[in-house]
Amino acid sequence: MGSPAVLEEPRAIDMHAHQPTSEFLHDAGGQMMRDAADRFGTDLETDTYDNMLEEYRDAGVGRAVLLGWDAETNTGNPPVPNDYVAEVRDEYDDFFVGFGSVDPLKDDCVEEAIRCVEDLDLSGFKFQQIAQGFDPSDPEHEELWETIEDLGAPVVFHGGNSTLGACSPGGRGLKIKYGNPMLIDDVAANHPDLQILIAHPAYPWEKEQLAICQQKGNVYMDLSGWMPRYIDDQVLHYAKTLLTDKVMFGTDYPMLEPKPWLEQFAELEFDEDVQRKILWENAEEFLEIAT
């Protein structure tokens, strides 16, 4: 099985990549990441960015959004610092788009969001509500959403269950209810100029996610975190019909790798114009990357 034919041109954009280094896999991930790795039979071996880029280029991927991580208050684990994300982005600036992370439970989260855009030139933000332990619809976070909306930066919210803490007692205290996309609908309604990407098919709330993507012009979704073969049928059906302008490619690197993902995606045999939208056109528009 080969890669999608449309990838003869290496323009695909992975909307969801983490660091293959200890900053993410060991430090920020901690015990909850080891639980996930044990459960799903993966290892947490680190790798270099040079190897990562080679892997991506080999798969026909031209760019990737590299995500920050700060769930320090809820997990006690150190963040993947925003300065580090910006540093890696600077070193590989023709490949990485850098998204920062702020911990909504920290007092300085609004200031840090401003610093991410104005000082570090990061392009957007990533939130992982389950790891960060917060409800995005809670009015206490309104100032943060308002600030990011004013900054004109897009945000990625986690969607659905999480494998972090899998099968551990109490799931390491993480609450999966915060991954329900319905909590993001409030944010999207109150902030129509905030561009929102819900990461992952939001199992077990895919129908809610599809409804929000249909009804809210400012909400999108990606297919990261799931190999195409296992993505919910209704999500795949919407991706090639009603939501062709709303769905984007993503892996969840290094947990999932671009080449096998794209090979399985090719097996779905979506129309080529739909493949182009999902693999890069929608992302180019969302990220406002000029082509």
Ligand SMILES: [Zn+2]
């Ligand atoms: Zn992820």
